[in-house]
Amino acid sequence: MVRLLATTAPHPSWNLLDDVGQLLHYPFMRHAFAAGTIVAVLAGVVGYFVVLRQSSFAAHALSEIGFAGASGGVAFGFSAVYGLLGMSLIGAVLIGALGKRLRGRDAVIGSVLAMCLGLGSYFLTRYQGNASGAFSLLFGQILGISVHDVWIIAICGALTVGLIAALYRPLLFASLDEDVAEARGIPVRALSIGFLVIVAVAVTAAVQVVGVLLIFSLLVIPGAIAERLCRTPGRAIALCVATSLLFVWSGLVITYYTNFPVGFLITSFAFVAYLLARLVPSSSSGPVERARLSPDVSTKT
Amino acid sequence: MPPPPPPPPPHMAPPPSPPARTRAEAAAPEPTAPAPRPAPAVIEASGLAVSYGNRTVFSGADFGVAPGEFVAVLGSNGAGKTTLFRVLLGLLKPAAGRVAVxxxxxxxxxxxxxxxxxRRPVDPELRLAGTxxxxxxxxxxxWGPGLPGRRRTAExxxxxxxxxxxxxxERYAEDPIGNLSGGELQRLALAQAIVSEPAILLLDEPLASLDVRNQVSVAHLVAVLAQARDMAVMLIAHDVNPLLPVVDRVIYLARGRLTIGRPEQVITSETLSNLYDANVEVLRDSRGRRFVVGLDDEAAHPHGLDARARTPSVLDVR
Structure with a gap:
């Protein structure tokens, strides 16, 4: 697609309205912006919890399990998206059922995802002549998205954001303070499985934009940035959404005027932003400094 | 160790004595062993037995806790202190007996x-505010996102x-959680537990990993809260000494049995020897602090009441 565009040689001008008109002139760019925007919002909302619950490895695993499903879908002649969704949902329930806490399950998840990646590559060889299909699954295909795909992504987005809103407070409680949440009657085990199901749906949408291998750039990095910078969960989620929108939009704009692949641009912006966030010092003093400032820290009763 | 002075030092008597306890004592001076409590207890257990799989953790436990009462729960590792809490929280069904909350x-x-x-260690990168x-x-x-209705948010x-x-x-409640010290986190955890104004407070090792000064001040804080809010408090601890001035009674779990009573009744050579079925000695220093010795074999570890392990740090208290 990008190559084709090169013959028409688009250039940015100083007239922003013109630029927007030019960017949205082609249907494939309109689809890309629609899909990218929805995915940025849903990934921002889900991604904060992925980081808070320290389940970024599980999110990565789900995308690779989904890869096996998608390539299986292509090989056996039904849709890649449904294969992706189906397999990552099954994976979500299995990983969730493995245990209350995902920490310490790395080896199990790792073995399963390696197997799935292998299975995916097998399916792809069975389906002759689909190297580009494999490439778009692994690295995203946002410039080749159809109206049908946009609808699927929109449904995924409404589903994940709606579910997170419904589960918001108990999920936050269980993510920050699992033992107390359990004692307070919150079904932590079911929530853990439910959250992974949400991640599976989010992965299905995000894979269309950034692909299986680059999923971290939208599902983890914005969350990691927000976790480092924000004092309240509400602000953190807002920042998550804002940063992922920024990554996706600037990626799409730059890819339109240059030949750089979108996935590369999005991951680069995300990574640079993460590095910048790490440079921001913690704004308040730690316990040590406070103790130095006021000697009566522990005598207050 | 000097022998215990004949009259117990004045601060052995717990300073905050809630009315419920006083009433109970007036009605029936408690024996060392399980005591029937005439006060309306918020927690009551009789013949309570708990097991994990085939292993019985403890059995035949009888005790009651009155409103406003501060009870320390002591015992070796694996004696069933946390298990007792899990039963009270409804996370574990008793194997036998009756328990009512x-x-x-x-x-x-x-x-x-x-x-x-x-407490588990907190992610030091977590920037969320303590509040x-x-x-x-x-x-x-x-359930639901809890969207801001103005009045509800203010409340x-x-x-x-x-x-x-x-x-x-107040001073550090808005600070990032990852920046807080152990004592500060412990106070915020306490705030989280009391914010819903509960009738009962269960604290599992809140003094662990605090320095001695913080142990004493958190113990005092808990006693003040128990009295001011008329909460029944059960607090699991390894070392009874920071608690001695403030607790009303202690529960001691050992060898599958539970004993409850005032500290000066339970933490004695006689009671503990009986409970452990071994020659246990309780020594007291001139300030009334108690040290349990003679439990240094593997089967019944002294859970931090061991004089040799504790003496250096305890000497710094107050």
């Missing part, structure tokens, strides 16, 4: 119980502020 069978999600579990943890104690169990903030003030954590 506020007159009812324990049920998971009982809003009348504030619970502070043993967010406290807020969860009030609204964390409700939530007020109750959170009250709880934070009650534990004396």
């Amino acid at each position: 506020l007159g009812q069978t324990p049920q998971r999600g009982n809003a009348a119980i504030g619970y502070v579990p043993q 967010e943890l406290v807020k969860l104690g009030l609204a964390g169990g409700r 939530l903030e007020r109750r959170v502020d009250d709880a934070v003030a009650a534990v004396g954590a």
Whole structure:
């Protein structure tokens, strides 16, 4: 697609309205912006919890399990998206059922995802002549998205954001303070499985934009940035959404005027932003400094 | 160690003595062993037995805890202290016997119980403000996003502020959780547990990993809260000494049995030797602190009451 565009040689001008008109002139760019925007919002909302619950490895695993499903879908002649969704949902329930806490399950998840990646590559060889299909699954295909795909992504987005809103407070409680949440009657085990199901749906949408291998750039990095910078969960989620929108939009704009692949641009912006966030010092003093400032820290009763 | 002075030092008597306890004592001077409590107990157990799989953790436990009473729960590792809490929280069914919390069978999600579990290390990168943890104690169990209705938000903030003030954590409550010290986190966890104004407070090793000064001040804080809010408090501890001036009674779990009574009745050579079925000696120093010796074999470890392990740090108290 990008190559084709090169013959028409688009250039940015100083007239922003013109630029927007030019960017949205082609249907494939309109689809890309629609899909990218929805995915940025849903990934921002889900991604904060992925980081808070320290389940970024599980999110990565789900995308690779989904890869096996998608390539299986292509090989056996039904849709890649449904294969992706189906397999990552099954994976979500299995990983969730493995245990209350995902920490310490790395080896199990790792073995399963390696197997799935292998299975995916097998399916792809069975389906002759689909190297580009494999490439778009692994690295995203946002410039080749159809109206049908946009609808699927929109449904995924409404589903994940709606579910997170419904589960918001108990999920936050269980993510920050699992033992107390359990004692307070919150079904932590079911929530853990439910959250992974949400991640599976989010992965299905995000894979269309950034692909299986680059999923971290939208599902983890914005969350990691927000976790480092924000004092309240509400602000953190807002920042998550804002940063992922920024990554996706600037990626799409730059890819339109240059030949750089979108996935590369999005991951680069995300990574640079993460590095910048790490440079921001913690704004308040730690316990040590406070103790130095006021000697009566522990005598207050 | 010098022999114990004949009259117990004055601060052996717990300073905050809630009315419920005093009434109970007036009615029946307690024997060392299980005592029937005439006061309306918020927690009552009789013949309680708990097991994990085939292993019986303890059995035949009889005790009651009155409103406003502060009870320390002591015992070796694996004696069933946390297990006892899990039964009260409704997370574990008793194997036998009867237990009632506020007159009812324990049920998971009982809003009348504030619970502070043993702390796990906190992610030092977590920037969320400490008050967010406290807020969860009030609204964390409700479904939905909790969108801001102005009046409800103000009410939530007020109750959170009250709880934070009650534990004396105003100065650092808005700081990132990852920056807080162990003592500061412990106070915020307490604020989270009391923000819903529970009738019962269960604290699992809140003094662990605190320095001695903080142990004493958190113990005092808990006693003040118990009295001011008429909460029944059960607190699991390894070392009884920071608690001696403030607790009303102690529960001692050992070898599958439970004993309850006033500290000076339970933590004695006679009672503990009986409980452990071994020659245990309780020594007291000139300030009334108690040290348990003679439990150094593997089967019944002294859980930090060991004189040799404790003496150097305890000498710094007060």
